[in-house]
Amino acid sequence: MAALPRRDFLALGAAATATALLPRHAFADSPTGTKLHGLSAFGDLKYPPDFPHFDYVNADAPKGGTFNFPPPNWAYNQSPFTFNTLNSFTLRGDAPPRMELCFDALMARALDEPDALYGLLAESVTISDDRNSFDFALRPEARWHDGTPLTAEDIAFTLMLYKEKGHPQLALTLAELTAAEAVDTHTVRLTFSGKQSAQTILTVTGMPIVSRTYYTQNEFDTGRMAPPLGSGPYKVGRVATGQFIEYERVADYWGRDLPVNRGQYNFDRIRIDFYRDRNAAFEAFKKGDTYFREEFTARTWVSEYNFPAIADGRVVKHEFAGEKWPAMQAMALNQRREQFRDVRVRRAIAMCFDFEWTKRTLFSGSYDRSQSNFEKSDFKAAGPPSAQELALLEPFRDELPPETFGEPAMQPVSDASGRDRRMLGQAAKLLGEAGWKRSGRLLANDKGQTLKAEMLANDDSLARIFLPWAENMKSIGIDASVRVVDSAQYQARQNDFDFDMMLMAMLIGATPAFSALEGLYHSRAADRPGTRNYPGTKSPAVDALVEAAGRAQSRDELVTALRALDRVLRARLDWIPTYYLANHRVAYWDMFGFKEPKPDYGFPVETLWWFEHEKAAKIGKG
Template identity: 70%
Template sequence: MAVLPRRDFLALGSAAAAAALLPGKAFATIPTGVKLHGLSAFGDLKYKPDFAHFDYVNPDAPKGGQMNFAPPNATLNQSFLTFNTLNSLVLKGDSPPRTELCFDALMASALDEPDAVYGLLAESVTLSQDRNGFRFSLRPQARFNDGSPLTAEDVAFALKLYKDQGHPNLSKALRYMTEAVATDPVTLDLTFNGEQSAQNILAIVSMSIVSKAFYTANDFDASTMTPPLGSGPYKVGRVAAGQTVEYERVADYWGRDLAVNRGLYNFDRIRIDFYLDRQAAFEAFKKGDTHFREEFTARVWATGYDFPALKDSKVVKREIPGEKTPDMQGVALNQRRPQFRDERVRRAIARCFDFEWMKRALFYGSYERSQSNFERSDYKAEGLPSSGELALLEPFRAELPPEVFGEAVAQPLSDGSGHDRKLLGEASRLLAQAGWKRAGSFVVNDKGERLQVEMLAEDDGIVRIFTPWSENMKAIGIDASIRQVDSAQYEQRHSDFDFDLTVLHWSIGATPTVDGLEMLYDSRMAKTPGQRNYPGTESKAIDALIVAAGKAQSRSELVTALRALDRVLRARLDWIPTYYLANHRVAYWDMFGFLEQKPDFGFPVETLWWFDKGKAAKIGKG
């Protein structure tokens, strides 16, 4: 929790603001001393203790077949382009996506609820009277994939290991945990210091559990191609380092009949191939080497899907509604570098981004302009601040830009010409106000140093976006350039905050966790390698608003805190918002079965869908 200096605490000025920033109890509406089959941040659970399966699955889905899958998302140290380790739980190295399928967690998420989890390894959880203790009763049948029992000792070991040595996202979530004790093989007690939030606990109960025996005999922090011992529905099969990984379904998986698993994990094999080039990846899909692909390049979606398999109806191309979760793609200017600390410089660079031209010329009419850090959600600030938002913001008025207290800041529309003279004129004036004067082709400061912006890119698609942006920057005297690097360099430079400008796309869940918010915005993360606070944001107001979000006792309180946070981020322009897509653009070989109605808070086709033998035979994939 961010600790407020005494002078700021005393300046709160209203009971509402003081209450919002004082410590609150996580799960305040959930009964204590009672065995619970599930948890949610605000106490509401859709499914009863005797539920048979989630509503969004087919409980009778057949098992079998193979999906060659191009993952649309990743977590922790996972990479889309290559891999050199099978350990996704540490910062070191690049691991393949979906290693998490090899592990179980204490509880599993319901994808049709915004923040609910239900027992997986844990049959039940009981809250202590002070709500700082959580007793988990584990299922005695839980097993690792070598047949050895998975006990409370393994869970305690794993969580303590992550707190001390795990990936920063894991260790940060566990910082409030003071004890993890196995009182017997099926009873685990977790104790917290009182500063934890409900969202924090939900993140912890979803963490992969590893074997104490395995990581007593093996180095946890090693980059290794030896698969760790898992307990989940899949295990690592064939591996070609940097090229291919296959996950094989565990036929005798101990948890296959649990309600949280019924109807899921249907493919016998999930294969992921890695391509350094987007076009090569697309060609693999066209040939049928890849079976499912989500398309993120507007040009390819508009013009590339004209190959024979699609014309012959062997491939399906369609849009599927997106999730009801906050979404953001934005560009960070690294404020660890002094030239970007002035808001006027950031605003000038933002004025050079001509979305309207890009939408027409590069995006084929796709995408909408992002304005918020919480696009597509109730957390997006609109209009003037509410009284609740003002109560949170007012104590920090002296620190905050005055725009925070007016209409929610929005980036201006361009005329779509690609070179909007009005906006570029505004950008030039902002630079002049910030002390950058024109000297020949460039603007310089009082030391004669040019204003330089190197835009860091990983692939050709981002280079296409950056190129017209950099040309507009050059037009107003900024020495702009684009540096394209390979995946390993890209990740390392991000981890070390070694860049001027970079792009990030993120979605932090329907009920954003404090850990997710801190990773992106908290002052401490500005100096923590491996975090996603790329701009180097350091703000007492932002830290306090994250605390307020973590202490929210209802969804309406959470909405108020996050709308206030959104106002601050937009006014400061810590992230320059770019664009978003409302739907998933997907293409797949017509060999799968699935329920047409997808869940609102997730779209993991590799675990929801199944292999349809009849369809596969019709297209020659049987």
């Protein structure tokens, strides 16, 4: 399950919610006309200009060793199952996770703050008086891996390239970028239309920068297995297409001593092996071919971590605290299919998921029930809407389900039998009210079309969870099925919205970027292949609330907007919340060092941990 790569309130009436995004107060606590060493959405920075390194790293961590792991999250066009291109920043093809380690960005995120970034390629940034333009002063020592300077032309070229041809996760963010100009060799100016979200610049400054020279000599939006020229702490090493990739640490990396990098990127080699089958990947870990594994299957975590290396202590099984991010895991019902456009149908399908039985029988008591797209965060709605939330919701009362305006909608609690007759009876009644009547053993509408629902999966363990849900749907007359496809087909059908129902897990960010919310929920993303608006949501109310979140000038305003959005999403059920896990379940071969506690806003083990030769020798891995 993917996890790419996310606060009383000024009352806004109907006119205000309909206005364009007005970022003139963005970064309200950040002065204009002054060189700044960092940015955050609401002006709060933990680290001063002269900070030596982030607090959560070991600044003296040794370099060396190999880290072989299956990445638990990925972004852009990346796939954890196979790859056929090394261009990660276009929609075409499947790229290996962590290609972004080969590229630098203007700024780097601090993992112990919700949304702060500090200079990487950029030594400083100056905000214009109208707060629509940003001048970045670049570090003159920045270099590509071939030794040539990385300049303002590269950055201007990259961002305009992404806007025109980049993966939708990049292009959508850059929609309001009107110009990216090289003022001189070491100064780049980014200018926005005035309609951008206050958080847009935070996302843009974290985008990987590519070489202008390389991509004027080579096409950008084609699948290529030739490693592109990079500038980051790693470069592509050995590769076997679809089988494995190794990233090699760049010993003379230009930015290795910067405060944002010190104590990180410690492994000489990061290797990813690709397995199409979960069991094969688990066997590779048990044998010691893979060194680290985050476990997402409850049954496996409870009953299968009993192999010899666990018993003799060579492998450590441990739970690490989860991030302080909104957690979203939900089933998307594709409303591009006519049968899912009625909320009563979506609610009936939700009632067929017996979480209580699933938790007891399939999850070994693990997992909690999701009720929200913003679990584990302040953005999750509770109680009746506040006056500030109502100010945002009232203009859309005629559009929204009545449940929006009371206690937030909750998923039903079953009797844990696996086939709760009361719940299934209610579901059948809803389908009847929506116009679906029995025609033999199946339901049909007045056109004679049967009610079909195919659940798409890319793994047998996921299918195992879907099958009881499908059986319950069948019992009330839905022509339900589960289809397991290979990773390439799954990715293609996901990108093209070619599915009925599909599960997605995602962490959105402690201060969700407008681009992330737009890509998930906004009408603009509904018909754009490669976005994550999998249900095809097109709702003026949802659009307005996403834009209100983008307009937020304080964390209180952001919380209010997202709580209102949560109420709408829970009432509409474009996404059916399923379940979530509070912690990271991790097992690793005991030859690594790491600093605890882990940071609150990230868990990039491959960049924070380090190799310990003495420990490795003791377990025969030296």
